[in-house]
Amino acid sequence: MNLELLRMNKYFSQRAVLSLTAMLIAASCVSGFSALIIRGGQQIQVQGNGVLMFNQPTVVNELPDVAVPSGSTTDALLFSNGDFLYGKLVSIDPQRSVRWQHPDARQPIDFKSTNVTQIDLSNGRRTLEESNNCKIDFINNDGIKASLISCDKDNVVVDTAYAGRLKLSRATLESLVMVPPLQPVLFEGPTGIEGWTPGKAAAAAAMGDAGEWKYRNGAFYANKAASIARDVHLPDTAQIEFDLVWKDVLNVAIALYTDSLQPVSLAAKESAPDFGGFYSFQVHSSYMQMMPIKKNDPLRELGGIAVPALMKRDRAHFDLRVSKQDRKIALLINGLLVKEWIDSEGFAGKGTMMRFVHQGQGGAVKISNIRVRPWDGQLEEASPTQAHRVNDSVRLADGSRLTGTIEKIADGKLAIATGTSTIQVALSKLRQIDFASQNVPAAQTNSQPVRVLLTPGYTVSGYLESWTADAMTLKSPEFGEAKFDPKAVSRLQFAHD
């Protein structure tokens, strides 16, 4: 692709910006697009096909799939020709027949799974599994959380709440990250409107056509400008999670570490009642921004992220990790670390409250599964690419790294052979394992290949042997044959030749 890069000072005249922007938008409308190339610095980058990028943005074109509970009370069956049907999944048998109950059909309907592409299941809210002590990523991009039991030269054994004990083939594993014991949840909700403070109508009206957040079934909904806030007692290092579901255009702002339960109009913040500093996390359909907001200080932006991947979706799981001491806010979307903001001018937040603001001029928004807990300040490291994983690699909590072959994990210790010696490491000191790449034997089965999204946000793939009300039987090179709790499954994605 030809790349024409114009470097310009950020502070050039408005006239130039207007004409350039108009020109570029016009150009962008008439040109094809290809990959974006981002380079650093406070620059505007103009690509030959008209793409503009500002302020060192990160571009996130792909996001992992996670299961954001829909709150729907019916299952949905999707076919490859676009047909879909609501109802209830009754069973899937080994002959690939999907039995479906539709409320208007007298008898259950048996569909051949040949053209079934997806089944969405109306399982409930995200469930917590406090006992999990590790996060495991597979080489095929699957991932689960589980409790590590043991390991030998062939298998890693884990316990799960949704499939019991699983014996994972080491050949299918990419990494295993020890998860510190979860800190007690400081806030989890919403469970009702009580304890939350709606924005005053006048303040909301200033943002546009005023509406209000409404509570229903564990979620807040708004489709017009509205604010709702609560003191969730944000700690100095915090993990803040929530699910967002939107319809049409997404246009919300989330105030972090605020001391005000009322919304602050950024355009008129100097005339607003006194408020302490906070961070405004602004979320749009494909663009996000983090802004420290202080009274009597000019507006600043810590940098934006372009997330075109969100345009393909209507829901996502947001996970913010905040360290006051490090002046750092990290953003994970669907489990993927997409941005780390460092506030070079000190941590702006002065309060412990959060405020959710529908900014108006957007579509309907649903916020659910808000969860706040202390954070240990650690973000997992990216694993080496498969080609570079000749040996097992063990990262310890103190940052040191051991390379060799893991012989076993048992009795709270990991044994790794490094050259001529074997080193024993207490699991309490283990931070992460990156497994050596191996050849993966193909599964022997005639069953349907399927990707399973589990309600806690994990993914496993395999061959669907059967589905009943009691168990989903899945055969996979990752774990052999296992029975999963159907209630933990939120989606089945079928692969077809």
Add this chain to the structure above:
Amino acid sequence: MRGRRNIQIPSSEKNFKRLARASMFILCAILSYAAFAKQPSAAVGPAAGDLLQFLDGSALHGQITAMNTNTGVVLQDSDATQPIAFQPVHVDFVRFATAQALPTSAEAGNCNFKFFNGDEVFGVLNSLNDQQLELTAWFGSVLKIPRAAVQSITFLSRGYRVVYEGPTDLDGWTVSGVQGGPSNWSYRDGAFIGASGTLGRKFDLTNSCTVEFDMTTKANYQNLMLSLFTDTVDRLDFGNDGYIFTFSQESAQLRRAQRGLAPVDMGNAILPNPDKKERLHITIHVNREDSTITLMADNKVAKRWKDNSGFTGKGGGILFENIGGSEPVRITNMRISSWFGRFEPDTNPLVQTNADSILFANRDRAVGKIEAFNNGAVKLVTGTNHLDIPMQRVRQITFTPGPNSHEQRGPWEVRAYFLRGGMISFRLGNWDKNSVSGQSGVFGPLSFRTQTVRQMEFNLDKQRAKALAALPDEFGAVADE
């Protein structure tokens, strides 16, 4: 002063940032529009066969094999191991893949009949008196209707014909990108769906005509352009001699395009859409002789323009362009008909008055009380005058509405939409591959050929899912407030 912290951002820079953010947003939207479909939509393959759609937006393709109160609506879906029998309580409509119109006579006597219950029939007037109307519908049935149920009778001109009815596929249509950009017009299930680019086709629209279609869009801004009488069907060309509409949910703008001249803005019209419905039935009546263009939305007149410079349309094609960027627009139930005639199009049939009226061939109109039909003449009382008007002088008769009654309708009360136009509502008795039978409060016992019906709508009083809704929508009423 502490360095950067105290630098006041000039307003031009704030504007720049705002602009930058807006630009970024727009560009990202542009970048991603090709994949606007929401998760969890999977790649969608072709769909064939009859379409059974439910009120919640879900849908299955297959072959309808039976419909009656005993078996329900029976669908043979190729993915199902057995025919599926659905009760009709949540059925929205059935669209038939293989409807076929019967040949119609081009001779005089073809009429458009409208009824106070909303039904509409095209056919030949057999007889009319003060008690009863008898007609032979284009779908083949002879209907006898109480005169009190008749709202209007419009005598179609001798050259009346339906130029186009569909869509049924993209054949004959030209799909193009704008200035080398992508075009995303596609056909699916009786609808053109466009996210960008143009969709055009040459017809023979050299004279008065009516263009009508359902326009479905979520956009509350202008996102659909329609060029009429264009001879360029691969791009929107303001250099063509014709007329160009620009639509949003709430308004329409008409421009006159003329070769070698700048387009002339003929003004805006507010569409009668107080509920901001996503789907509007757009009707455009073009009267070449009068140089008038009448725009209707959901059968209500929005505006009538008169081109005082004279009728400018010279090409025979039409062209749609989605200019809204990421928001798709759907075009369904399109019908283009040509009169080649002289009479005034029926632009305002739903304005109810307390008097009958007759529109003459010379466009005069007489208002009064129609008292009788005798010997091929209409007896009209206007004040103290009694007029006997020969039927051949009459172009349209509009009757005073009777008492308004509306009964709640059950799921088997259906409305059949016919090829070549017209629709009737009735209680469905039986549908099989040969014939449809039922009972109508207006038409009495009904029977007609199955193949003449292109769509059958159920649950006429129930709320439909949003036309553009696709998969599970958890917002429900909240989003609709």
